[in-house]
Amino acid sequence: MTAIKHALQRDIFTPNDERLLSIVNVCKAGKKKKNCFLCATVTTERPVQVNVVKVKKSDKGDFYKRQTAWTLRDLAVVDSKDANKENPEFDLHFEKVYKWVASSTAEKNAFISCIWKLNQRYLRKKIEFVNVSSQLLEELPKVTEESVPSGENQSVTGGDEESLDEYQELNAREEQDIEIMMDGCEYAISNAEAFAEKLSRELQVLDGANIQSIMASEKQVNILMQLLDEALKEVDEIEHKLSSYEEMLQSVKEQMDHISQSNDLIQLSNTNNMKLLEEIEFLVNYLDLSKGHIKALTDGDLSSSKGIEACTNAAEALLQCMNVALRPGHDELQAVQQQQQQFKDLREQFARRLANHLNNVFVQQFTQTLTLHYRRASYHSVSGHDQSSTLAQHSAELTLPKHLPFHRDLLRYAKLMEWLKNTDREKYEGLNKNYVDYISRLYEREIKEFFEVAKIKMTGTSKEGKKFGLHGSSGKLTGSTSSLNKLSVQGSGNRRSQSSSLLDMGNMSASDLDVADRTKFDKIFEQVLSELEPLCLAEQDFISKFFKLQQNPALPGSVTADSTDIDGGLLSRQHNLLGDRHSVPSEKEEAGVIRSMMIKVFRCIEPELNNLISLGDKIDSFNSLYMLVKMSHHVWTAENVDPASFLSTTLGNVLVTVKRNFDKCILNQVKQMEEVKISKKSKVGILPFVSGFEEFAELAESIFRNAERRGDLDKAYTKLIRAVYNNVEKVANESQKTPRDVVMMENFHHIFSTLSRLKIACLETERREAKHKYTEHLQSYVIYSLGQPLEKLNHFFEGIEARVAQGIREEEVSYQLAFNKQELRKVIKEYPGKEVKKGLDNLYKKVDKHLCEEENLLQVMWHSMQDEFIRQYKHFEGLIARCYPGSGITMEFTIQDILEYFSSIAQSH
Numbered sequence: 001m002t003a004i005k006h007a008l009q010r011d012i013f014t015p016n017d018e019r020l021l022s023i024v025n026v027c028k029a030g031k032k033k034k035n036c037f038l039c040a041t042v043t044t045e046r047p048v049q050v051n052v053v054k055v056k057k058s059d060k061g062d063f064y065k066r067q068t069a070w071t072l073r074d075l076a077v078v079d080s081k082d083a084n085k086e087n088p089e090f091d092l093h094f095e096k097v098y099k100w101v102a103s104s105t106a107e108k109n110a111f112i113s114c115i116w117k118l119n120q121r122y123l124r125k126k127i128e129f130v131n132v133s134s135q136l137l138e139e140l141p142k143v144t145e146e147s148v149p150s151g152e153n154q155s156v157t158g159g160d161e162e163s164l165d166e167y168q169e170l171n172a173r174e175e176q177d178i179e180i181m182m183d184g185c186e187y188a189i190s191n192a193e194a195f196a197e198k199l200s201r202e203l204q205v206l207d208g209a210n211i212q213s214i215m216a217s218e219k220q221v222n223i224l225m226q227l228l229d230e231a232l233k234e235v236d237e238i239e240h241k242l243s244s245y246e247e248m249l250q251s252v253k254e255q256m257d258h259i260s261q262s263n264d265l266i267q268l269s270n271t272n273n274m275k276l277l278e279e280i281e282f283l284v285n286y287l288d289l290s291k292g293h294i295k296a297l298t299d300g301d302l303s304s305s306k307g308i309e310a311c312t313n314a315a316e317a318l319l320q321c322m323n324v325a326l327r328p329g330h331d332e333l334q335a336v337q338q339q340q341q342q343f344k345d346l347r348e349q350f351a352r353r354l355a356n357h358l359n360n361v362f363v364q365q366f367t368q369t370l371t372l373h374y375r376r377a378s379y380h381s382v383s384g385h386d387q388s389s390t391l392a393q394h395s396a397e398l399t400l401p402k403h404l405p406f407h408r409d410l411l412r413y414a415k416l417m418e419w420l421k422n423t424d425r426e427k428y429e430g431l432n433k434n435y436v437d438y439i440s441r442l443y444e445r446e447i448k449e450f451f452e453v454a455k456i457k458m459t460g461t462s463k464e465g466k467k468f469g470l471h472g473s474s475g476k477l478t479g480s481t482s483s484l485n486k487l488s489v490q491g492s493g494n495r496r497s498q499s500s501s502l503l504d505m506g507n508m509s510a511s512d513l514d515v516a517d518r519t520k521f522d523k524i525f526e527q528v529l530s531e532l533e534p535l536c537l538a539e540q541d542f543i544s545k546f547f548k549l550q551q552n553p554a555l556p557g558s559v560t561a562d563s564t565d566i567d568g569g570l571l572s573r574q575h576n577l578l579g580d581r582h583s584v585p586s587e588k589e590e591a592g593v594i595r596s597m598m599i600k601v602f603r604c605i606e607p608e609l610n611n612l613i614s615l616g617d618k619i620d621s622f623n624s625l626y627m628l629v630k631m632s633h634h635v636w637t638a639e640n641v642d643p644a645s646f647l648s649t650t651l652g653n654v655l656v657t658v659k660r661n662f663d664k665c666i667l668n669q670v671k672q673m674e675e676v677k678i679s680k681k682s683k684v685g686i687l688p689f690v691s692g693f694e695e696f697a698e699l700a701e702s703i704f705r706n707a708e709r710r711g712d713l714d715k716a717y718t719k720l721i722r723a724v725y726n727n728v729e730k731v732a733n734e735s736q737k738t739p740r741d742v743v744m745m746e747n748f749h750h751i752f753s754t755l756s757r758l759k760i761a762c763l764e765t766e767r768r769e770a771k772h773k774y775t776e777h778l779q780s781y782v783i784y785s786l787g788q789p790l791e792k793l794n795h796f797f798e799g800i801e802a803r804v805a806q807g808i809r810e811e812e813v814s815y816q817l818a819f820n821k822q823e824l825r826k827v828i829k830e831y832p833g834k835e836v837k838k839g840l841d842n843l844y845k846k847v848d849k850h851l852c853e854e855e856n857l858l859q860v861m862w863h864s865m866q867d868e869f870i871r872q873y874k875h876f877e878g879l880i881a882r883c884y885p886g887s888g889i890t891m892e893f894t895i896q897d898i899l900e901y902f903s904s905i906a907q908s909h
Helices: 002-016 105-123 153-157 172-184 192-216 218-286 291-299 305-322 334-383 387-394 404-423 425-459 462-468 481-485 508-546 569-578 587-601 605-619 623-641 646-675 688-703 710-734 740-758 761-786 791-805 810-815 821-829 833-850 858-883 895-908
Strands: 018-028 036-043 050-057 064-071 077-079 089-093 097-102 128-130
Touching: 002 018, 002 036, 002 050, 002 064, 018 105, 036 105, 050 105, 077 105, 097 105, 192 218, 291 305, 291 334, 305 334, 305 404, 334 404, 334 425, 404 425, 404 508, 425 508, 425 587, 425 605, 508 587, 508 605, 508 623, 508 646, 508 688, 587 646, 605 623, 605 646, 623 646, 623 688, 646 688, 646 710, 688 710, 688 740, 710 740, 710 761, 740 761, 761 833, 761 858, 791 810, 791 821, 791 858, 810 858, 833 858, 833 895, 858 895
Parallel strands: 077 128
Antiparallel strands: 018 036, 018 097, 036 050, 050 064, 077 089, 089 097
16 A cells, blocks of 8 residues: 555656645445545645545556545545444545445544544534544644744644654754764663663753752742732733723624614615616516507508508507516516506407408409499490400400509508417418408409400400300300311312311411411410419519518429318418417418419419410410410429419419320321322322421421420421321322322422421431432432333343353353344334434423422433433443444434433423
8 A cells, every 4th residue: 555655646646746645445335346546635835725536547557547636625524434343434525425435444544534634734624524433533733833943844734744654754953963862872772771771860860950940940930920910910900991891892883783784774675676676667668558559559540651650560569568578477466467468458459450451451452343344344235245345345455454553552561461460360361361262253253354355366256266165255165176176188189177287288378377377376375374474473472472471482292273172271271380379380381371372362274274275276286386385485484483383383284284285286197197098090299298297397496496395396396207207108109190209209309308498406317318218219210210211222231231140251242142233233223313302202291290390300300310311321332332342333322412302302391
């Protein structure tokens, strides 16, 4: 233990200027035995501080570390558990009780004794020692710093330590005195008894000398005793006077104590008065509503701007008073309770008055609008006009009524609506429901009339509109789409019906009429969307501002009319969101409320748009192209403004319908191509669906220029062009009057010209394919046609080529009986220049009969035949030169003659 003590002193306490006085090895009671040391230490610097330090051995090595330290001033109780029996357990009561078990009872007792002595010397604090033996609690001599010489600092700081330490070194003076004494008695070391007797004799001599000195000074002692007696008398007199003075001052003390108590009571009273004044000022400042505000809440004018402003300020002041955070105990004051009850009454009274006023405003606006409609209808009924002409006259510009004045008037109440939303959710929801009910009926009437006018404008007049199912002003469409879309195409004579196709686009007069009708339809449809878009955005913006709802966050998924009950679902949904007065709906929930309100307000827009689209599709199926482009543009614009808005969702749903109609239109065109049949008695020429595709592509390119849905058109192009190619080949194979190559050549030439002129990027591969097919069939037709005018000559040279192919040398062919020079001259004589020209003239007439006038390919074909004829002529001349060398045999016409023949024939026709 001594080695551990010195190690702790060196490593832990000396660096901190502390001295280790006692140490005990302990572990915590009741737990796994993790040994540590409790050390009693004092600082070497003044003022001296006594500490109890817990030292623990480190887990990472053999060194010790300081873990916890308590000052002796914080120690309240030392409990040794048992004063009579040996027990190693003891408790130290600091801020909490620490239970320890010492390694031995002796170490525990030594540590407690050291604690007791340190307390007596440095603190003199009443530490309670419980169950501690009285032998351990020895009273130390009272040593003060003044009683110790200044040069002996170590004995001052360590007065108690002399009794605690087992060994203490002598100082220099003590060592010097002992050395002088031992030098005078050399035998002191060898004979201790003689040395002790000598010291005893010297002590007796000193005692005798002292007694004699005392006896010699007896007289002086007597004098000293007399002086002491006189001094005692003086002391008694002084004590008597002090006692009298104390009695005199006792009454003064009592009076001063009374005055002091009075001052304390006065100060306490002043403090209480200040606090009371502060509380009263708080209540007066924050729970007082001015008479002007009360008057505004009870009798304020809600019709004028000044009255609305006064009511708004009063409502905000009332809300501030009601939302004041009262301090503890305020709610128990009767005046506070009365004031709060007055605030509640004012709130309920004003909320009821505000709700009634706004309901009256809603009803008044709805009534005024209906009255205006009824007046117009009655006027035209008396004048003899039917309702459709009335709509046409009063909506010549196809515009929807603007509700901006109504919105501007209501927005003056926006702050009051926010106040109502925060204070009375029930009345707020009631206003919400009433507004939606009134405005939805108003919008429904206006929008249906607006769409009715649009339908009349599309169909021209109401009489013409009856062909498409328009009856009166109801806007209902009857009849089946299939009956309007049926087409009968026989040969090249096509009859135009109400549904456009690639077959009837080739008719020029009908095409001019279609362009005018489609342009008119496009303008009307664009006007409809342009009127609806600002109407919906303005209403949504008004609802957000008036009802204080956040509209920016996008809700996941889409809300449609089917997902919310039109009659009761809206308010129930809002009740779920706003029902709890203390819960604040999130921004996403409020955005959902806006969309739910918009769905009910404009519940007729989507059905009316679908009806209008259905009517446009019945009028002309190609109207779906215009509708697809316009609708896509408006959807794109709406999504840029707010992708989760009602307008964006509604237009998106309608866009799906338009896209389906567009796809259906394309499929119908493909089906009609497959069903086309040609006449067996007339030449084919350019097929109707080929010229129809040209006009369709021109129309589509003009419509889809810079459109957002270009990809849909590209897919439609691909379907149509493949159908055109397949059906051109099908018709060519079935053609009996016109050769297959002519049908293929003319139609693919037309397709190639169309694609080259329009430069449609997605059909570049098909354009190259069309060119290839056109060139291939042109060459095939030329070769096939030229084989007939010089038939015998062709057969003769084909026989020569066959012999050469069998291995006969070209110069030996003339020795063959069937191909000798005489046979060659005989064949050549059968084709003089006149015969050749006659044969070419007949060929020209035949080609002219095969080719159609629309494509104007006759000169191209004739020039190709000229080139092919000259090529064959040169080929025959070459064979004659190689197979009949030196014979002098030549054709009876030259290349120049051929050029003249072809030129004169072309000019003559």
